[in-house]
Amino acid sequence: MNYLALANAGVEKLHPYQPGKPVEELERELGISNSIKLASNENPLGLGAKARAAIERALPELARYPDANGFALKSALAEKLAVNTDQLILGNGSNELIDLVYHTFVSAGQQVVYSQYTFIVYALATQGHGAEAVVVPAKDLGHDLDAMAAAITERTKLVCITNPNNPTGTFLTKAQLSAFLANVPSQVLVILDEAYTEYVAEDERHPSIDWLAQYPNLIVSRTFSKAYGLAGLRVGYMVAHPELISVLNRVREPFNCNSLALAAAEAALGDTEYLNEAVGLNQREMARYEAFFESQGISYVKSRANFITLDLKRDATPVYDALLREGVIVRPIAGYGLPTCLRISIGLEQENQRCIEALAKVLSQGV
Numbered sequence: 001m002n003y004l005a006l007a008n009a010g011v012e013k014l015h016p017y018q019p020g021k022p023v024e025e026l027e028r029e030l031g032i033s034n035s036i037k038l039a040s041n042e043n044p045l046g047l048g049a050k051a052r053a054a055i056e057r058a059l060p061e062l063a064r065y066p067d068a069n070g071f072a073l074k075s076a077l078a079e080k081l082a083v084n085t086d087q088l089i090l091g092n093g094s095n096e097l098i099d100l101v102y103h104t105f106v107s108a109g110q111q112v113v114y115s116q117y118t119f120i121v122y123a124l125a126t127q128g129h130g131a132e133a134v135v136v137p138a139k140d141l142g143h144d145l146d147a148m149a150a151a152i153t154e155r156t157k158l159v160c161i162t163n164p165n166n167p168t169g170t171f172l173t174k175a176q177l178s179a180f181l182a183n184v185p186s187q188v189l190v191i192l193d194e195a196y197t198e199y200v201a202e203d204e205r206h207p208s209i210d211w212l213a214q215y216p217n218l219i220v221s222r223t224f225s226k227a228y229g230l231a232g233l234r235v236g237y238m239v240a241h242p243e244l245i246s247v248l249n250r251v252r253e254p255f256n257c258n259s260l261a262l263a264a265a266e267a268a269l270g271d272t273e274y275l276n277e278a279v280g281l282n283q284r285e286m287a288r289y290e291a292f293f294e295s296q297g298i299s300y301v302k303s304r305a306n307f308i309t310l311d312l313k314r315d316a317t318p319v320y321d322a323l324l325r326e327g328v329i330v331r332p333i334a335g336y337g338l339p340t341c342l343r344i345s346i347g348l349e350q351e352n353q354r355c356i357e358a359l360a361k362v363l364s365q366g367v
C-alpha cells in the first residue's frame, strides 16, 4: 500500500522535523557518559522553583480536564502585557499556534512569504498546507525586509518574520520593522515570531504589542519554551486583534494546553528572579563565546538570542561529529541551507567552557 499516495497534497514532499540529538541517544551510540547538549535553545537553568511548585500544586487535579480557556494564565498575561484577554490565544507550544494560523487562514495555492535561513517550521507548514513558499534571499544571514515587502502579491496570505531570527540570531530594529509593517497591505497577515524576545535588551526590543492597535493584521507569537524554561511542557501564546483570535478559537482544539503547562506558565510569568538570572547568564556566556571565536579568528553571527551561530567556511559535519565524540552536542544547520555553520545554544558556565575547550581541541587537531 502506498500510504504517501493516500496522504493530502503537500505531505509527500514533507520531511520530519530534525530535532537536536538527545543526550541519551548519543551516550547509547558511543558508550560515553557526561555528555552535554547545547542544541535546542533550551534554558540551561532547568525548571524554575516557582514553576515546579505550581506543577506540584496542580498534580491532584490531573484526573480533570484542563481549563479549555486558560483563564488564569490569560489573565496573568493580559495584565503583564496590558492587553485584553480576548486578544490572547494559548497553544501547545507556539509551534501549534503557528500551525493553527495556517490551518485557519492559509489554503492551497496561496503564497506565504518568509526569509531564507529562518525557522524551519514555516517551510514545513507552508508545504504541509499546499501553499506556495516565497522564500526571500537573506541579507547578511537575516531578513531582507525591503525584498520581503516587494515579494508580496495579490496571492500572498501570510508573511512570517522571526526576530531575533532562528537559526542565525540576527535582529531587526524597531525602525526597520515598523517601516515594514506600514508597507504590508492590511489583508496580508503577519506573524511576528518573538520566541527569543526576552533576551533582547529592553531599550532595543520592538514594541510589537503597541503596534497591534495600528496593524490589525499583525500576530505576535511568543513562547514559554526558551527564557521561561518550560520547553518540555509545551506552552506558547499569540497576541492579536480580538476578532482574529476569535476566528482562531473556532479551529483550536478545546484542551490544547494541559493543566501542568497552564499552571507552570502562570507561575513562570511571575518569576522575575528566574527570568533575570536566565537573561543575565545568557549575556555573560554569549560574551565568552564571542571572545573565543574572536581569539581564534572564527567567524560568527552577532546574536540577540540564546544561541550563537559560527561559520567554519567549510563543511561543518566533521567538526560536529568530532564534538559528539567529545560528548558535546551542538546543532548542525545544513537543513537550513547553512552547511558550513553550527549553532550552539548558550548553556551553563561550565558547559560553555567545556564546549569551547572541545571545539579548540578538535580544531587544533585539524578536523
Ligand SMILES: *Cc1c(COP(=O)(O)O)cnc(C)c1O
Pocket (backbone or CB within 6 Å): 041, 092, 093, 094, 095, 096, 119, 162, 165, 166, 193, 195, 222, 223, 224, 225, 226, 231, 234, 235, 236
Ligand atoms: C523555539 C522556537 C519557537 C518555540 O516553539 P515552541 O513550540 O513554543 O516550543 C518558536 N519560534 C522560533 C523561531 C523558535 O526558535
